[in-house]
Amino acid sequence: LQHPLLPFVASRKYETKELSFLKSDFPCNLVIANLKTFISEQQNSLGTGLTLHQREPSCRVSSANPPCSSAVSRLKLYDIFTDLTVKNAQRMSLTYLHEKEALTPNSEVNINSMELESFKIQWS
Numbered sequence: 001l002q003h004p005l006l007p008f009v010a011s012r013k014y015e016t017k018e019l020s021f022l023k024s025d026f027p028c029n030l031v032i033a034n035l036k037t038f039i040s041e042q043q044n045s046l047g048t049g050l051t052l053h054q055r056e057p058s059c060r061v062s063s064a065n066p067p068c069s070s071a072v073s074r075l076k077l078y079d080i081f082t083d084l085t086v087k088n089a090q091r092m093s094l095t096y097l098h099e100k101e102a103l104t105p106n107s108e109v110n111i112n113s114m115e116l117e118s119f120k121i122q123w124s
Contacts, residue, residue: 023082026075029055033116038096047088047122049096050077054111077119078105085124092118 026032034051077089089107091100094116103109103119111117 021082021084022080030111031055047120049118049120051094051116051118052111053116054113056113074108074110076108077103077121086121087124088122090120092120094118096120
């Protein structure tokens with residue numbers, strides 16, 4: 001086990017607040033695999049890296065009502081975040097080293113089954 005479970009117990013009950021930075025739910029088979037901040041040497045934000053993964057339901061699990069469709073997941077990066085305005089969005093290599101095409105506000109991101117896609121997002 002590379003990352004063992006570390007249980008923590010509190011003797012008091014604490015009020016917890018819900019945190020949501022998404023306007024709506026993602027498709028159930030789409031997962032945020034990585035979310036990271038890019039910072040310059042002067043500690044200025046250069047944007048956010050976002051890697052999305054489209055999962056495929058397991059063939060070994062049978063269900064009368066499969067929870068997710070295996071269809072291609074589509075979303076608009078400019079429209080998914082709450083209280084944040086996307087200034088620029090660009091498709092990147094998985095390592096974030098190579099830029100690919102820039103996305104427009106109306107661009108739909110299509111992620112095929114079992115694929116990973118990375119994006120660099122700059123905020124207004």
